[in-house]
Amino acid sequence: MSVILLGTPAIGVAQSGIGAVGVTGQGGTKSGYSRTPSLEGPSGVTTQLSEDDAIQGGLLSPDGTLAAFDPWYAFKRRLNEDYGLQFSISLQSLYQSADETLTGISDAAATRSQIQGAWTLFDRGGSNPGKLTFRIRNRESWNGELAPSRLAYQFGSVVNSGTGFSDAGWDLTELAWRQSFQGGRLRAIGGVISAISWYNTTAMSSSLMGFQNTGMQSSLSKASPGRGLGFGFGYEFTPNTVMVAGVHDANGTATRSPFDTIEHGEHFYSAEFRYLPNGLRKQMWDAVKLQVWYQDALDEKGLDAANGVALQAGYLFDDRWYPFAFGGWSDGDASIFEHDLVAGLGVKLDTRRRASNDMFGIAAGWGSPASDALQDQYTAEMFYRLQLLSSFAITPSVQVVRNPAANPGTDQVVLSGLRTRIQF
Structure with a gap:
């Protein structure tokens, strides 16, 4: 099972509150979804x-969404x-290409479609709502190509270069009940949930x-179990201090039934303490996060019990500049790295014609593998997310991997990529 502590949640405030035509011009949203x-x-x-419901200006639609989509957003x-x-x-x-591989396979492409939602069934409009959240997705490799989630392993990297784009087909990645108490100060969640998306993340962690x-x-x-059954709660101590924690099925994975993996009784435990200088x-x-974790021994995988700590810090300056850093230490072989350190910068870019959702990102990091048989690996990534329409973005990117951990014969591999996303 999994447990996650949730305080009163909040999202980033770097957004463009631009108006638009028709129904979409109400309150800077397309369908009236509040920024909970x-x-x-x-x-x-x-x-x-x-x-996704916030109105953004695109290069081809600087005033926001197109009027042709107003009936759809009115329906929502x-x-x-x-x-x-x-x-x-x-x-x-997502399409990616590597300039060198061990297997001769250098190109990878996949598509990902998903539907997700939240249905408030209890105390709607009140201070302690209860809602059912869900996400169903389908991931397929494109035209027989290798899936991007496996491309990095073709040249000896131990880190996934195409996160979220596999060929796993259909899966249910969330089906959970979320309940607020004490006016939102205390919150609980239970069901099929992610074991890692709550901890040690930055504002740019979305794949x-x-x-x-x-x-x-x-x-x-840190150990990274997949999605599985879970139950959790959280608490806001003060407007600037929050704890997020959980107990997760350590064998959870989106490609297997959560009822099968939970039977092993092996768990991943985590608690993260956050200082929020500018509130929720x-x-x-704007946050400083300290995570401590422990994972039981996994008999089928032959892994001993492991533990560790991870730290993350970031701050948004002038609603535009976002430097961040994170790293951690672990004892045991349950994680990819025994030690790692990453630093990066995000820059929110408006143009003269529009307030946009464009973003430039760059980050670089070092990791020392938990296995003594592997060498230290250095990785860097740079991307630019260009918002063409309010609901359509393209993201070219470049990744550089120095000293792939499992390939001592190669000094450097460069990957180019192009991601597209449309949402409605």
């Missing part, structure tokens, strides 16, 4: 719902107002909108 605070990282269901608005149901649909693709390389999203010195409304950006 969330302590989950940028990949969380409730975070993505509100972020009615569902929310009448029944408390919010949802979004998105389609993503759909931020960095693609797993090592640039969060410290890989900016917690996605």
